[in-house]
Amino acid sequence: MALIRLVAALIGWFFGFFLGASLLEVSQVTPVSNQVLVVFLLAAACAILGWLGAPYVTVVPARIVAGWIRETSADNLVGGAFGAGVGLILGLFLAFPLSFLPGNLGRFAPIIGAALLGMGGAAAGTIKRTELGALARDIRYGKRDRVGEERALLDTSVIIDGRVADIVKSGFIRGTLVVPRFILDELQHFADASDASKRERGRRGLEILQKMQKEATVRIELLDVDPAGTGADGQLVTLARQMGVPIMTNDYGLNRVAELQGITVLNVNDLAKAVRPVVLPSDELSVRVIQEGKEPGQGVAYLEDGTMVVVENGARYQGTEITVTVMRVLQTVGGRMIFAQPKGEVIDIRRQRPPSH
Helix, strand or coil, X not given: CHHHHHHHHHXXXXXXXXXXXXXXXXXXXXXXXXXXXXXXXXXXXXXXXXXXXXXXXXXXXXXXXXXXXXXXXXXXXXXXXXXXHHHHHHHHHHHHXXXXXXXXXXXXXXXXXXXXXXXXXXXXXXXCHHHHHHHHHHHHHCCXXXXXXXXXXXXXXXHHHXXXXXXXXXXXXXXXXXXXXXXXXXHHHHXXXXXXXXXXXXXXXXXXXXXXXXXXXXXEEEECCCCCCCHHHHHHHHHHHHHCCCEEECCHHHHHHHHHCCCCEEEHHHHHHHHCCCCCCCCEEEEECCEECCCCCCEEEECCCCCEEEECCCHHHCCCEEEEEEEEEEEECXXXXXXXXXXXXXXXXXXXXXXXX
């Protein structure tokens, strides 16, 4: 700091000296001793101003800029720098025709134009940084090479659900799964909540993310962005629209809102329904009867995907695993329901009524 002050004082001294000498040429100060005194006083005054003001034109602005750089994410800086560079190049091309404007307008117009285009380009690059990153990847790798580099946004519900980790482990999902910073913050908020249920869900979500980071088939990308939108769902929809990527979720409300805005949604619940086994009448299933049904003698079992199986005369097998024969499959609002009978038995189909469970 002392060195900066000393350099600034020397610069101020020489500036004051030449300023005093210039003023003497147009002034009527006499004799020579007074002229020397004027020059000395101006030089001393400028040296003092340089010593005192040096921090405010060097160190303080540098600290402000350094703090701003530390708080700004790397993608913002890269996007802004790229946009500013493009704007300055456009300003360079426009400088020549603008210089032909009459008078002082032609002298200052190129400088003003370059400054405006540079600032406008920096703002545009910062706002559109995500699209610029996607464009850079397309140019670098090519569309054909990026077939296996698909990207999808994860929401909080699908991370906490945990089935996405099993899908990733099976190899059916490849590419990059993007987790925005606000989704990670929401998981952290749940993990630190006073409510035990929320705390358990948040910690489970963080564990699922850590588990998926170890998988070789996908890459977990933490995106430090803060898009406009109400709540995490609104921000996620805005970000998906900006990036042009689908959202992976099992949230019905988010699913509807995203689809209304033309965003592709990868719903894990829909995937589970699509891959569940097809069951037809006369098929045989191995199930474990876990409880009694509504009607006398009925037993209730469940398949691995959660489908309810009503076993006629199956109550006596409660707690045991038996082989049943499918009689019919009923599709209800709540899902699929299967009616079956113990293998080898014949039951009147008219007795079948859905249980109240």
